[in-house]
Amino acid sequence: MSESQLWDDVDAYFSDLLAPEDEALKAAQRDSETEGLPPISVTANQGKLLHLFALLQGARTVLEIGTLGGYSTIWLARALPADGRLVTLEYDAHHADVARRNIAHAGLDRVAEVRVGPALESLPKLADENPPPFDLVFIDADKANNARYVEWALRLTRAGSLIVLDNVVRGGAVTDPGSDDPGVRGTRAALELIAGHARLDGTAVQTVGSKGYDGFALARVLA
Ligand code: SAH
Ligand code: DHB
Ligand code: MG
16 A cells, blocks of 8 residues: 555544534535635634644634635634634635635634635734734745744734744755745745744644545744
């Protein structure tokens, strides 16, 4: 059996057992595929991990950067109370349309709001609204801007908030200090920011699964 077949099989076992998708999550994946969105959402067991992180945070508010078809959005929004709020930022208007439909189909359109535009334009607008601090920030958009997203996350959170950064392995190239790949450079800058910042305490973990070899970083916001 190939390594990737093994990773698929184990992910299917974990997901079916511990993170089964209901009709709305299945519909979100089906609809995203029909609409031609790239198949790069988190997996079901990763979505469940995000959901558990939000519950552990006691989160009432979540900020997501990078919506795609709203699949991770649904997992996160389902951890919020009925009067909770999730804001998700998406560059691509078509992705945002698909996500809004999927979020509404999941009955979460009163909780989750999709904002269209480059996140680096949406974030200052959001900050100008002086929103209550976000309890969890999930960063999963263009990797070149990862460090800037961590900086914005710091401005929009509180002591005790959690920042989650997806896809930090870059096929292993994350270790290359001389890389000219913008995603590698942005991810390294974000990790170095987490490592060196007085208000952040974090780590990073490698993963395998049906999306292959990857990993995520976690950072807790300090006082
Ligand atoms: N979080 C999603 C996957 C996001 S994929 C999930 O797991 O279900 C990354 C998304 O980020 C894509 O939809 C892409 O269009 C969006 N994106 C890319 N650059 C962006 C930018 N500058 N601002 C906001 N979103 C961006
Ligand atoms: C890509 C982006 C993601 O957020 C992800 O989880 C996997 C792949 C990409 O841009 O290829
Ligand atoms: Mg991702």
